[in-house]
Amino acid sequence: MVDVNEEGFFEHPEQWTREIASQIAADDGIDELTPQHWQVIDFMRKEYFAKGTGPTVRVLGKTSGVTVKDLYLLFPKGPAKMAARIAGIPKPKGCI
Amino acid sequence: MTMTSPTPTTSPTPTSAKPEAITKISIVISKGSLDGIYPGLIMANGARAEGIGANLFFTFFGMDAILKRRIDHIKVATVGNPGMHIPTLLGGLPGMSALATHMMAKKMEGIDIPPLGEFIEMIGDTGAGMYACRASVDMFGLTKDDFVPQIQGIITVGDFYGLAAGGQIIFT
Numbered sequence: 728m729v730d731v732n733e734e735g736f737f738e739h740p741e742q743w744t745r746e747i748a749s750q751i752a753a754d755d756g757i758d759e760l761t762p763q764h765w766q767v768i769d770f771m772r773k774e775y776f777a778k779g780t781g782p783t784v785r786v787l788g789k790t791s792g793v794t795v796k797d798l799y800l801l802f803p804k805g806p807a808k809m810a811a812r813i814a815g816i817p818k819p820k821g822c823i
Numbered sequence: 824m825t826m827t828s829p830t831p832t833t834s835p836t837p838t839s840a841k842p843e844a845i846t847k848i849s850i851v852i853s854k855g856s857l858d859g860i861y862p863g864l865i866m867a868n869g870a871r872a873e874g875i876g877a878n879l880f881f882t883f884f885g886m887d888a889i890l891k892r893r894i895d896h897i898k899v900a901t902v903g904n905p906g907m908h909i910p911t912l913l914g915g916l917p918g919m920s921a922l923a924t925h926m927m928a929k930k931m932e933g934i935d936i937p938p939l940g941e942f943i944e945m946i947g948d949t950g951a952g953m954y955a956c957r958a959s960v961d962m963f964g965l966t967k968d969d970f971v972p973q974i975q976g977i978i979t980v981g982d983f984y985g986l987a988a989g990g991q992i993i994f995t
Contacts, residue, residue, distance in 0.1 A: 785937060786935065794948065803874065805874030807873065822869055
């Protein structure tokens with residue numbers, strides 16, 4: 728069992744596993760997580776554990792190796808929200 | 824003096840568990856100052872990041888945000904802007920607006936808000952629709968070539984309402 732808040736974000740990111748990520752993604756309409764998805768997910772977790780909050784879309788676009796355009800194609804329900812949920816981290820705090 | 828409390832427009836009903844989520848917004852940007860342009864852009868970009876559909880409609884001086892020759896020269900209004908807390912005469916001194924803009928740009932970069940050109944490009948990449956107002960374009964004698972490439976078209980007010988159908992409209 729994992730603890731999530733009412734929006735579906737993990738309360739304890741350490742409870743996350745790659746299997747759970749695939750399951751959340753499937754529930755959110757992403758049938759299969761591609762290597763590019765994983766690149767974003769892994770980057771988000773790394774940033775979260777280093778900085779205490781997930782990266783904004785702008786930071787993702789500049790430093791994750793995936794462009795803003797591709798981020799929106801990979802996570803059509805919004806990269807900030809969807810990718811953080813799949814990555815098992817709290818919703819990023821930034822506005823941009 | 825008696826105070827009357829305003830009637831809440833959305834009173835919570837015990838039966839409805841959760842209000843319906845916003846799925847689409849269309850934002851009109853009508854002012855050409857930095858403080859007139861950014862709020863609408865931040866709201867549109869933020870909407871897309873949440874998976875909400877977004878359109879931007881630039882009209883009148885708001886078009887400065889998407890005009891090639893203006894986009895890098897947008898300034899904060901230091902005159903007639905009480906929010907700046909600068910006396911009008913002081914705000915009108917040469918270079919004041921440039922100075923205030925420079926200071927604000929530094930602050931914005933610090934909280935991850937991009938410079939205008941980059942922001943417009945990024946919003947284009949989010950898949951948001953961006954349009955210029957037909958009446959304003961005709962009034963100022965402009966053509967599509969005057970605009971940054973992210974602008975998808977020059978549209979009429981009627982077209983705008985068509986695009987906005989099914990969502991909410993915000994005027995800034």
